[in-house]
Amino acid sequence: MSTFEEIAAAVISGNAKKVKESAEQALAEGAAPQAIVNEGLIAGMNVVGVKFKNNEVYVPEVLISARAMHAGMDVVKPLLSDADVQDKGTILVGTVKGDLHDIGKNLVRMMLEGAGYKVIDLGVDIAPDKFAQAVEEHKPQVVGLSALLTTTMSSMRSTIERLKGYPVKVMIGGAPVTQKFADEIGADAYASDAASAVEKADQLMAS
Ligand code: B12
Structure with a gap:
């Protein structure tokens, strides 16, 4: 499993500690902060969104995954320059x-x-x-x-x-x-x- 996949998997399982550690590891391996956001954190939340829609997970699980995602965001946010921030709107x-x-x-x-x-x-x-x-x-x-x-x-x-x-x-x-x-x-x-x-x-x- 790549470090990005590890981050996504930890977001899906709602493991904030693991998300934080894997995000730090990805940075240490030289990954771009934006890639950690897109290919790790957002990728994981996208899976959670689909599962929620299909009634495979419920509100508490989504909240726990969102908290895990935020733990990863806290690691990379200070490193994202304004220009890096994906301007989705x-x-x-x-x-x-x-x-x-x-x-x-x-x-x-x-x-x-x-x-x-x-x-x-x-x-x-x-x-x-x-x-x-x-x-x-x-x-x-x-x-x-x-x-x-x-x-x-x-x-x-x-x-x-x-x-x-x-x-x-x-x-x-x-x-x-x-x-x-x-x-x-x-x-x-x-x-x-x-x-x-x-x-x-x-x-x-x-x-
Ligand atoms: C929790 C709750 C409360 C809590 C709210 C706590 C909080 N911080 O939100 C408290 C106890 C404060 C409360 C108070 C009241 N409540 Co209330 N409450 C509920 C309850 C049990 C759950 C609502 C909930 O959170 N659902 C879970 C979330 C995840 O679902 P959701 O909100 O629908 O959101 C999803 C979608 O709708 C959508 N969505 C939501 N918002 C948006 C916005 C956008 C832009 C988009 C695109 C999508 C979207 O996406 C969400 C995620 O999938 C419901 C009953 C029920 N089963 O729905 C009653 C209910 C809504 N409450 C009701 C009532 C009557 C009241 C009170 C008037 C009671 C009273 N007599 O004092 C007060 C009103 C207070 C006020 N002025 O708002 C009634 C409403 C009846 C009606 N037809 O109007 C309900 C239906 C209960 C009932 N069967 O009688 N309530």
Whole structure:
């Protein structure tokens, strides 16, 4: 097994200590930091994403793998120059106004980070104006809105209204949200889980 494969395998099994050690070993062997990210850490998270989608692993395993991935990122991040950082794009995520659920949104954030996006997480209970301010400040290409309550789905509509005129695509998700609702409120994409969120983000970035 190559050191990159060892890193990916340790991310998949959620072994943060092993990820850190293997990342350090790869650096000692002269591997480029960016290659460690792409061929080790992201490669591992991609496998986790597919397994999650196929119900082969569940939320706790994904969180543990994401933590392992972050342990590797901590090793290589100081060595990545700005020019090295893969510029896949910036995505802003947040749970809409009135809604405090963040477990799903956090998973989406981790999977997007694992796929190489820069993610800005605004947190929970985010009002439309706050999303708009953050869009002005961070200039993301995509905004991801999460809602878990049927009563806060209307906040998605008002957030999309508020973001009209800004050059951003809006992707929505959360247990009560459907493709039909996304179409109704004019969202650019809907995804039912964190792995599909990455696929949809890739499509939005390319469109
Ligand atoms: C955990 C939980 C809580 C926790 C939240 C903790 C936290 N930090 O998030 C606490 C206890 C705080 C809570 C509070 C409440 N809750 Co609650 N909660 C849940 C519960 C059990 C699990 C939700 C969860 O985390 N699921 C796991 C994650 C991984 O799944 P997910 O969020 O759906 O996310 C996935 C996808 O939807 C998608 N996704 C999510 N976000 C996004 C965003 C984007 C952009 C994309 C693309 C995809 C995407 O990807 C994720 C990963 O695959 C659900 C029941 C259930 N089984 O769903 C009820 C539930 C959502 N809660 C409910 C209710 C009613 C409440 C309360 C009103 C209860 C009360 N009376 O006080 C309060 C509301 C507080 C508020 N203002 O938000 C109801 C909602 C009913 C409805 N139809 O609106 C549910 C369905 C329970 C029920 N059956 O009654 N809750």
